Each structure stands twice: as structure tokens, then as C-alpha cells.
Amino acid sequence: MAYRKTPAEIHRLTAAREHLVGCATRVVAEVGWSQASVTAVADAAGIAAGSVYQHFPSKAALAVEVFRRAAGREVEVLGEVLHGPGDPVERLARGVEVFARRALENRGLAHALLAAPAEPAVGAERLAFRRRYRALFAEVVHEGVATGALPAQNGEITAAALTGAIGEVLVDPLGGPGDADTDALLADLTALALRCAGAPRS
Amino acid sequence: MAYRKTPAEIHRLTAAREHLVGCATRVVAEVGWSQASVTAVADAAGIAAGSVYQHFPSKAALAVEVFRRAAGREVEVLGEVLHGPGDPVERLARGVEVFARRALENRGLAHALLAAPAEPAVGAERLAFRRRYRALFAEVVHEGVATGALPAQNGEITAAALTGAIGEVLVDPLGGPGDADTDALLADLTALALRCAGAPRS
DNA sequence: GAAAGAAGTGAACCACCGTTCATAGCTTCC
DNA sequence: GGAAGCTATGAACGGTGGTTCACTTCTTTC
DSSP, X not given: OOOOOOHHHHHHHHHHHHXXXXXXXXXXXXXXXXXXXXXXXXXXXXSOGGGHHHHOSSHHHHHHHHHHHHHHHHHHHHHHHHTSSSOHHHHHHHHHHHHHHHHHHTHHHHHHHHTSOXXXXXXXXXXXXXXXXXXXXXXXXXXXXXXXXXXXXXXXXXXXXXXXXXXXXXXXOTTOSSOTXXXXXXXXXXXXXXXXXXXXXX | OOOOOOHHHHHHHHHHHHHHHHHHHHHXXXXXXXXXXXXXXXXXHTSOGGGHHHHOSSHHHHHHHHHHHHHHHHHHHHHHHHTSSSOHHHHHHHHHHHXXXXXXXXXXXXXXXXXXXXXXXXXXXXXXXXXXXXXXXXXXXXXXXXXXSSOSOOHHHHHHHHHHHHHHHHHSOTTOSSOTTHHHHHHHHHHHHHHHHXXXXX
């Protein structure tokens, strides 16, 4: 044999791959899936279109990777908050707030993850992650029902409503174009969440 | 002059157009916007691909027409229920129930209207109609707040949550594939809606 | 330094799809 | 019946965008 990947080379390759995924994520967040052509992504990463295929077998595979990375981060953060300290109702409120705040802080990415038109492979991925968000919320709702803090209810539906509400607000900002008051919006959203779950009025 | 459209001819033309729109709606409901190519739609209507352009200047125009017809019906029905008799809370519950029931009865179409990936022109239309659904719900919520039946709240967000929740449930049926129990689902949804709006517990 | 092999390149390829257009078939009017 | 005008047709066109591939460039090994 006359060639073996040296550690430095391996590192260079994975770095290139990471760089590609990062740039692709940025492009998707900025212009959406439909406009994120292989050429556009490659340009953003400073490589040739053909080189993308050194790292991924197809555009769909790259897209799925981009989606999984970004959506995975959100699931992780949400999970930490929902499984953190505090009683179920508090955690639910904080979870909604964090989830929504992160989405509002990176609207483009959030839109891409939750709503923007995408190829079927990404659509399937989106479905899977929606289930995970929903499951996380539902878990806390069930907990609240068990401890008596919340009334009996279909937790899955409550959870669906929470993600749906945040998605709605993201897709079509109600307060006009400007972020007139993000904090107020977040406050309204958490209040909605507590009503949705049937938490006692404060 | 040697030619003028006779009434019968006019009727034939508009009928052909209607037939085209109807078939296109069916195709979209069955396979989604992305798979509803001009050829597929023309085939379904039993005409040549080129003939579509006798009735519509572009595929986008046909798509928009299909969307407007279908979404317009829903707005109308929802409006009638929400503006009908009964106190605001009752109307809200009935509105959610009717909206969701119709969606569940024609899942394919509902999915196309609310969620399925679509070309930009349809996306814009969708945004406009979402605002209308939302406005209708918000109106009733405001009414309820005014009469004291509901607590003070951001009605727009409550309305967004309601449409979002129904959309969520549609996109990813929670109870597995089967309609295990549509009535139970509807009951859970209306219960959710009332909690969302903060209606007194029954 | 030279051979061997991998990564990078970008122009060309190809499939798909909306759209057009020359042609054929019908309808209207005299 | 025939001229004029409209509608219907479907093969051909053109743009787009993912993918390929012969070739260049860089890295490793001896």
C-alpha cells in the first residue's frame, strides 16, 4: 500500500465537512430550502459544486444532516429545561418560553425547521422531530396531571397545540413586521401555554 | 364580424374550466402540490397539457384558483358558525369542532391547504387565509373577553394556537394511522380550545 | 523525486416540467 | 357550403438544478 490517511488529513477532511454543513445551515436559514441549491451551498462554503459529493452522496443527505444537527440542538435544549428543576407547571412555562425565544432569535432557521417548504426527505425528518418536541411537552403535561397540578386532559393534544402555536406565530408574526416587543410576545405565549394546559389562574 | 360566442359555447367553456379546477383540486388533495404537475392535472381532467393554458395563464394561476376555492369554502363555513347563535364560548367550541371535523373528513385537502409544501404563489395565499382563520377566531375570543366570559388575553395568540393545534394534529395524526376515534379526538380538541381561551371549567 | 492514490474541480450530462406553437378540428355567421 | 375565428392538441423547446466524470492538484509512501 502506498497511501494511508494521516491523522492530520482526517482532521482536515472532517473539518471541511463540518464547514460545509455549517455553511449549508446558514444558507438554508437565510434563503430557505427551496433556494438552497447545491451550487449556492458550495459557493457559500468556497468549494466547487462537485466537491459536495465528496462529503455527501446526494443533496438530500446533506439536507437531512443540516436538519438533524439544527433540530437536534433544539430538542436537547428543550429537554434540559423540561427535565430540569421545578414543578411541572413551572417547567412547562419555561420550556415554552425557551423554545419560542430561541426560535424568535433565529427566525430564519426556525422557519426552515418548522415550516418552510422542503424536499420529502427533510419533510420526513421534520415529522420525526415534531414528534419529539411534542413528546417532551406531553411528558411534562402528564406529570402535571399526575401530581394534580393540571386537570385531566389529552396531553398529546396540548403538546401539539403548544408547538403549533409557536409555529404559527413564527410563520406569520402577528404584531406586524417589527419585533414590537419580543418580551411581551413571549409573556403572552407562556400565558397561553398555561391556559392550554389548564394551570390554575394566577 | 363572423364569430361571436354563443351562450351554449360560453357555458361549455366555463363548465370545462370548472371541471379542470375540480379535477386539479382532487389531484392536489390526493398527491399534494409538488406532485400535481400540469400533465398530471390535465390527464385527470381528460384534456391535453397545452389545453390548461386555454383557461389559465400559468400553472401558478391555476394553483391559486384551486387554493382560493377550497380555502374560501372553509372560511365561509367557519365564519357562519362563529357568527351564529349562542354565547361566544359555545360558538368558539363549535367553530373549532367544525373546522377540525371538516379537516379530518378531507385530510388530503386539509393538508394541502394548511401544510403541504407548495410553490410561492400558493404559500402567499396560504398566509392570507391563515390570517383570516385567525381573525375569525380572534374576534370571538375578544367578544368573550368583552362579555367577561373569558379572562383577559392576547386573542390573536389564542387564535393562532387553535389553528396551529388543528394543523399539528392533521399533519401528524397522534393516534397512529387509524382514525381510532374521530369523535374522541374532536372532543379533546374542543376541550383544549376552551382551556386555551381560559373558559371556566365545566 | 517519483509512483500511487485520494480529494477537488467545473464543464457537461440528463431528467424533469412548465410553457409555447404550428396544426387540426369545431363553431359561428352569411 | 365556405370563410373566419376560436379552441384543443401534443410534440418540441428552454430553463433549472442535481449529478457525473475525465482531469488536475495535493498528499502519502518509499
